[in-house]
Amino acid sequence: MDLRGKGILLTGATRGIGRETLKLLVGEGAKVAAVGRDEEALKEIRMAYGDAVFPIQANLSDPKQRERVVGMAAEVLGGLDVLINNAGFGIYGPFLNVPDDRMRELFEVNFWTPIHLTRLAVPFLHNGGVVLNVVSLIAFVPLQRWAIYSASKAALRSFFMAAREELRGEGIKVINVYPSVTRTDFFQRAGSDGIRGTGSVSPEKVAKVIVKALKRGKEEVFVSFWDGILAKIGFLAGPLATKLVK
Numbered sequence: 001m002d003l004r005g006k007g008i009l010l011t012g013a014t015r016g017i018g019r020e021t022l023k024l025l026v027g028e029g030a031k032v033a034a035v036g037r038d039e040e041a042l043k044e045i046r047m048a049y050g051d052a053v054f055p056i057q058a059n060l061s062d063p064k065q066r067e068r069v070v071g072m073a074a075e076v077l078g079g080l081d082v083l084i085n086n087a088g089f090g091i092y093g094p095f096l097n098v099p100d101d102r103m104r105e106l107f108e109v110n111f112w113t114p115i116h117l118t119r120l121a122v123p124f125l126h127n128g129g130v131v132l133n134v135v136s137l138i139a140f141v142p143l144q145r146w147a148i149y150s151a152s153k154a155a156l157r158s159f160f161m162a163a164r165e166e167l168r169g170e171g172i173k174v175i176n177v178y179p180s181v182t183r184t185d186f187f188q189r190a191g192s193d194g195i196r197g198t199g200s201v202s203p204e205k206v207a208k209v210i211v212k213a214l215k216r217g218k219e220e221v222f223v224s225f226w227d228g229i230l231a232k233i234g235f236l237a238g239p240l241a242t243k244l245v246k
């Protein structure tokens, strides 16, 4: 897909992977409706990109706000060509210590929001549109202390693997991107004391992979060759990783 002049709805645009993706999309000549909660960050985005970006403040855990977001985005962009489901968060720690409503909120944002936004966006995306989901490598290998987050991303992957075939009939392509550990505020916000291991990548790198995936139209996308291998052996080696990685 040539991104010049395309109308893109991007969630989680205020920081991390989404913020870097926004920068690249504007560079490609797209018009972007950029969604987040952080008012200050949305103001900065407005200042940095002017008319190429339409910031929309919304808490996506609320279904009514999701309806407002798609309506506004389609109006200001004059339609929609791409929906990027990027907003999400993690919860780190033993699940027995996590309040029930917090776990439900995580599923609301990480799982139900991409599905609901897709349903709302389908009438605009008909014939040639794209839904791109920022999933996670954790969808293949669940990790202890990340139980509800692991489950949300595995469910997201599973849903869109099946929905992809249904949406193909509508002329809509589904792309799933599976980043591994990426250096953003995600870990601190999840209550984890930092990024372990040396294999982390920058959000700029993940953003480049997302934009390349949109341009090339590949449906299952890993950030590196080794991530792809890890996902493939996840079924066999996954239980060991789940036991060992803490």
Ligand SMILES: NC(=O)c1ccc[n+]([C@@H]2O[C@H](COP(=O)([O-])OP(=O)(O)OC[C@H]3O[C@@H](n4cnc5c(N)ncnc54)[C@H](OP(=O)(O)O)[C@@H]3O)[C@@H](O)[C@H]2O)c1
Pocket: 011, 012, 013, 014, 015, 016, 017, 018, 035, 036, 037, 038, 041, 058, 059, 060, 061, 086, 087, 088, 089, 090, 109, 134, 135, 136, 137, 178, 179, 180, 181, 182, 183, 184, 185, 186, 187, 189, 203
């Ligand atoms: N970092 C990693 O290692 C990694 C690896 C694999 C996949 N991922 C996935 O990549 C995506 C982006 O993560 P990131 O690393 O860039 O994290 P991040 O820096 O914490 O950014 C998360 C984004 O999601 C938005 N968001 C979260 N909850 C929201 C809500 N209720 N309503 C509206 N917006 C909400 C945030 O908006 P506000 O700040 O404005 O609230 C922010 O823009 C997530 O889906 C994450 O699961 C991350």
